[in-house]
Amino acid sequence: MKPIVPIVSTLLLTCGVMRPAIAAEPSGKEVFQQYCSHCHSPGDDQPGTLQLGKTRGKDKALLTARTDLPPAYITLIVRNGLRAMPPFAPSDLTDAKLETLAQYLGR
Amino acid sequence: MAEALPAGISARQLNEALTRFRKIVGDSWVFSGEKARSYHDPYPVADDTQSHRASAAVAPASTEEVQQIAKIANDLRIPLWVVSRGKNFAYGGAAPVLAGSVVLDLSRMNRILEVSEKFGYALVEPGVSYFDLYNYIQEKKLKLWLDVPDPGWGSVMGNALDHGVGYTPYGDHFGMQCGMEVVLATGEVVRTGMGAMPGSNAWQLFKYGFGPYVDGIFSQSNFGIVTKMGIWLMPEPPGYRPYMITFPREEDIEQVVEIVRPLKLGNVIQNGATIRSLVLDAAIFSTKSQYFSGKGPIPDSAARQIMADHDIGMWNFCGALYGPPPVTDALWAATRDAFSAIPGAKFYFPEDRRKSPDILLHRAETMRGVPKLTEFNFLNWNGGGGHVGFSPVSPSTGEDAIKQYRMVSGRVREAGFDYMGLMAIGFKELHHVTVIVYDQNDRDERRRLDELFRTMVREAAAEGYGEYRTHIHYMDTIAGTYGWNDNALMKMNQKIKDALDPNGILSAGKSGIWPRHLRGGKP
Numbered sequence: 079m080k081p082i083v084p085i086v087s088t089l090l091l092t093c094g095v096m097r098p099a100i101a102a103e104p105s106g107k108e109v110f111q112q113y114c115s116h117c118h119s120p121g122d123d124q125p126g127t128l129q130l131g132k133t134r135g136k137d138k139a140l141l142t143a144r145t146d147l148p149p150a151y152i153t154l155i156v157r158n159g160l161r162a163m164p165p166f167a168p169s170d171l172t173d174a175k176l177e178t179l180a181q182y183l184g185r
Numbered sequence: 186m187a188e189a190l191p192a193g194i195s196a197r198q199l200n201e202a203l204t205r206f207r208k209i210v211g212d213s214w215v216f217s218g219e220k221a222r223s224y225h226d227p228y229p230v231a232d233d234t235q236s237h238r239a240s241a242a243v244a245p246a247s248t249e250e251v252q253q254i255a256k257i258a259n260d261l262r263i264p265l266w267v268v269s270r271g272k273n274f275a276y277g278g279a280a281p282v283l284a285g286s287v288v289l290d291l292s293r294m295n296r297i298l299e300v301s302e303k304f305g306y307a308l309v310e311p312g313v314s315y316f317d318l319y320n321y322i323q324e325k326k327l328k329l330w331l332d333v334p335d336p337g338w339g340s341v342m343g344n345a346l347d348h349g350v351g352y353t354p355y356g357d358h359f360g361m362q363c364g365m366e367v368v369l370a371t372g373e374v375v376r377t378g379m380g381a382m383p384g385s386n387a388w389q390l391f392k393y394g395f396g397p398y399v400d401g402i403f404s405q406s407n408f409g410i411v412t413k414m415g416i417w418l419m420p421e422p423p424g425y426r427p428y429m430i431t432f433p434r435e436e437d438i439e440q441v442v443e444i445v446r447p448l449k450l451g452n453v454i455q456n457g458a459t460i461r462s463l464v465l466d467a468a469i470f471s472t473k474s475q476y477f478s479g480k481g482p483i484p485d486s487a488a489r490q491i492m493a494d495h496d497i498g499m500w501n502f503c504g505a506l507y508g509p510p511p512v513t514d515a516l517w518a519a520t521r522d523a524f525s526a527i528p529g530a531k532f533y534f535p536e537d538r539r540k541s542p543d544i545l546l547h548r549a550e551t552m553r554g555v556p557k558l559t560e561f562n563f564l565n566w567n568g569g570g571g572h573v574g575f576s577p578v579s580p581s582t583g584e585d586a587i588k589q590y591r592m593v594s595g596r597v598r599e600a601g602f603d604y605m606g607l608m609a610i611g612f613k614e615l616h617h618v619t620v621i622v623y624d625q626n627d628r629d630e631r632r633r634l635d636e637l638f639r640t641m642v643r644e645a646a647a648e649g650y651g652e653y654r655t656h657i658h659y660m661d662t663i664a665g666t667y668g669w670n671d672n673a674l675m676k677m678n679q680k681i682k683d684a685l686d687p688n689g690i691l692s693a694g695k696s697g698i699w700p701r702h703l704r705g706g707k708p
Contacts, residue, residue, distance in 0.1 A: 116316070116337065116558040122470065123542045125561040132472060133568070157223050161570030161625070162561065164274055165223035168216055169244035170292045170312075 106182020109175045113166065114141065129162060141183055149180035156180075189238045191264045191285035192703060199240060202263045202287070206243045209253045214293065217241040224271065224288045226280035228571040228625050230635055230658045237280045237657055239266065242288035248412045252372045254289065255410065258690040259371065265289040267410050267692050269311035269343030272336065275574040275620065276347070277657030282694030283703070292340075294412065299389075302327045305418045306363065306389040311342045311411065315556035328421040330554040332356055332457075337556020342414045346404045348654055350611060352552045354507060355419045356457025357611055364388040365400055366413035370686035375409070389415035405654070406678075407692035408685045419554070422507040426517065426534065427549035431498030433529040438500055438590050439583035442608060442615065444523050445502070446581045449610050453519050456552060458610045460502045461544075465605040465620065467491045468563035470542040473603070482598040497544060498531070505552040563605060569624025573634065575641055577650035581615040585650075589617045592644060597621060600637040601630075616653060642666065657694075664697020679704070 104112065117126035118141045131139030138144060153176055159165035168176075190199060207215045216224070217240070224239040231237060245251050258265050266286040271279025279288055295312030300321065307318060315337040322329050332351035334344050345358035355361050365377045378394040379385040392398065403409050432441055441460055448454040464483065471494075476487040483491075492498060504520070506513035524530050538545050547559050564570050575593065579585040586608055594604040597619065606619040621637070623630045638659060642652065646666040655663045667674055678698050682689070689700020699705075 112316075117561065123547060123557075123559045123562070125558060125565060128470075128562055129565045129568075132565070159223075159227045161568070162564035163570075164227035164272075164278060165225070167223045167242070167271060167279065167290060167292065168220060169214065169242065169290045170270070172213075 104175065104178070106178045109171075109179040110142065110182060113171050113175075113179070117163070118142075125162065144183070145185075147184050149177075149184035152180040152183050153177075189235045189240055189284040191240060191287070192283065194261075194263065194285065198261055199263065199287075202257060202261045203241055203243075205257045205261075206254060206287075209250050209257070210243060210245050214244040214246070215241065216244075221288075224279045224290070226277045226657065227274065228278075228573065230571075230573060230631055230638075230656065232628065232631060232635070235284055237277065237282065238284050239279070239281055239288045240285045242279075242290050244290040244293045246293045248294075248366065248368060248374060251289070251291070251294075251368045251410055251412055252374065255368060255370055255372045255690065258287075259688050262688055263287055263690065264693050265690055267291070267407075269340035269346070270314060270338070272314075272339040273343065273347060274336070275572055276655060280657060281692070282657045282660055286693065289410065291410075291412070297321050298413065300325070300327060300329070300418075301389070302329055304390060305329060305420050306415055307341070307418055308364075308389055308413060308415050309341050310413060311340055313341050314338050315341055315344075319554070319556050322418075329418040330355075330421055331418060331556065332358065332361070333551060333554050333556045334358075335551065335560035336558055338558065341416055342411060345414065345416060346411060348405060350457055350609060350616070351554075352457045352459065352503075352548070353419055353505075353554055354455045354457075355417060358416070359401075359404055361417040362400065362414055363390065363392045363417055364413075364415040365403060365411050367403055367409040367411050369409050370688070370691050374412075389417075402681060405696050407695040407698055408681055410691065423509045424507070424513050425553055426506040426513050427545065427552050428504055428506070428517070428520075429533045429538075429545040429548070430502045430504075430524050431496075431531045431533070432500040432502070432527055433492070433498050435499050435590070436587065437498075437527055437529075438608065439587040440527050441500060441502060441524075441583075442581060442586040442610070443583035444526065445610050448520060448523060449581070449612065453516055453523075454504055454610075455507050455516070456505050458502065458504050459607050460500050460609075461607040462604060463488055463491060463497065463499050463501075464566070464603045465563060465607060466497055466501055466544045467495055468566035468605060468622070469544060469547065469559060470495070470562065472565055473567045481601045482603045495544065496538075496540070498529075501544065503545065503548040503552065505549070563620065564622060566603065566605070566622050567624065569622060569627065569630065571623045571625030571631075571634075572620050573623075573638065573656050574618055574620055574654070575638060576616055576618045576652050576654055577645045578653050579615050579617065579650050581610045581613060586615060586617070588648070589615075589645075589650065592648070593617065593619050593641060596637055596641050596644070600633045602634075602637070617650075660694055661697045 127139050264286040266281030267289045268279045270292045291311035294310040296310045299308040315333045332353040332355040334349045345362045349358050364380045367375045380388040477483045597604045609616040623634045652663045
């Protein structure tokens with residue numbers, strides 16, 4: 079096996095930018111921002127917001143404004159997807175982050 | 186529902202593998218049963234519940250862990266399906282070709298290892314998304330631009346390895362790749378190009394190093410697991426001017442492509458030029474039901490209404506000018522002059538577009554490398570959510586463009602779908618990318634889609650048009666069209682496969698390349 083640790087160490091020393099792209103324990107709002115906001119923010123170019131508005135009604139278009147979403151339902155949809163929305167894998171959106179997100183949106 | 190087991194592997198063997206994987210990566214990073222559901226193809230074409238289903242997934246955090254997983258997979262003959270982030274959604278997402286494969290999910294390897302503003306490159310791991318890299322560059326206020334595909338959540342590395350394209354002058358993503366680290370199926374680690382020389386500081390600067398250039402064999406392939414990759418980034422230009430030119434008639438595509446080709450070859454058009462069809466652009470901001478409530482494709486009257494409502498054409502060419510204003514002014518003069526030959530052509534800059542949302546305002550961000558998910562709106566066109574891409578390549582001539590348009594749009598509409606296509610001229614070639622949006626929950630639509638796709642592949646191949654990329658469900662079909670000289674290329678690929686992956690553990694069936702024990706007489 080070729081030793082790769084020295085290679086990585088060299089990169090650390092010369093570049094100093096090595097870092098994880100994802101924070102360790104983000105808040106529900108931060109999880110939403112990272113994983114959901116690109117489709118579910120306010121705005122007329124947001125696929126999630128647009129679709130929910132057309133199929134559920136404008137008062138249900140914005141996830142962050144809703145009070146009718148049980149955390150368990152949010153978890154189910156995130157892991158299984160729903161029509162155009164694909165599922166999110168637990169390797170990226172971990173169970174812990176999903177729980178935080180579900181509590182945030184299901185508040 | 187019981188998950189599919191890998192071919193020839195017992196439940197006991199699979200469980201033993203998962204137990205050993207857990208010892209490497211930890212219990213939290215092996216997913217089986219219900220937890221593996223998110224690795225299924227979210228937009229299935231196959232008409233059964235088991236095709237392309239993963240049995241489990243394992244998510245390592247380092248190259249060393251990848252090596253150990255490969256060793257275990259070799260010991261137990263467990264098929265692994267390798268994904269960077271698994272967001273290749275028009276082509277199967279994270280799902281494997283071979284049912285029962287264990288997904289080797291590299292999304293936890295998400296370190297941005299180096300970004301050089303001086304030379305314009307980044308060295309990244311597979312889990313780094315376009316959003317990640319963009320945010321990093323913004324936070325550090327680096328004078329660099331990304332080149333992004335339409336969805337920004339995918340892997341920078343994965344998109345390049347699958348020959349994805351973008352819309353700046355750096356739009357050929359694999360062309361902008363420079364230097365790899367690869368874990369071979371047997372566990373050895375190889376660095377390509379200048380990375381093979383200890384102490385070299387030009388790994389991300391010069392692709393070829395010394396000897397055979399091998400990086401290409403790790404793209405769209407199953408010959409190794411790429412764990413690091415260099416990607417060239419564009420220096421922020423001193424000026425940027427996006428524009429859109431609209432054309433009113435379907436048949437204009439012939440003349441448009443004839444005009445684009447010399448401009449593109451002469452670098453007057455600097456970026457990845459795309460000519461998008463009416464419904465594709467309309468679907469970004471509206472739905473079919475707003476214009477047509479019947480079955481089948483929209484009628485001409487609806488098309489005219491869409492054009493009027495959105496102030497777009499039957500074809501819409503989005504481009505951008507990059508450089509100091511005197512340069513962009515000169516390029517624009519030449520571009521405008523050339524396209525003015527087409528009757529009814531209209532020319533727009535962002536300041537001419539007053540309504541929001543607007544296709545040019547949206548594309549203006551994409552053409553300067555801002556990652557987004559706005560394009561996912563087109564999946565909502567008919568509410569069905571499913572989509573699959575059909576992407577034949579041809580010479581960039583008007584004759585080929587109109588021929589392809591008539592062939593594909595005719596078949597698509599005949600099958601009851603709307604034509605949502607674009608013609609992308611990367612450099613000398615024309616990619617005709619047609620997205621077929623379907624209701625994934627409608628069995629009849631899926632059946633019609635499958636018949637349509639196979640018909641289009643066959644008819645395109647008969648005219649010499651081959652797909653550059655495809656969904657997991659059609660990899661054998663497409664590979665079969667590249668059969669010149671008694672399938673000589675596939676036979677060579679199989680020899681490479683057998684040499685580099687003797688037990689056939691990596692991504693069985695990727696691009697039609699199967700390991701020896703699953704080949705079954707193919708091709």
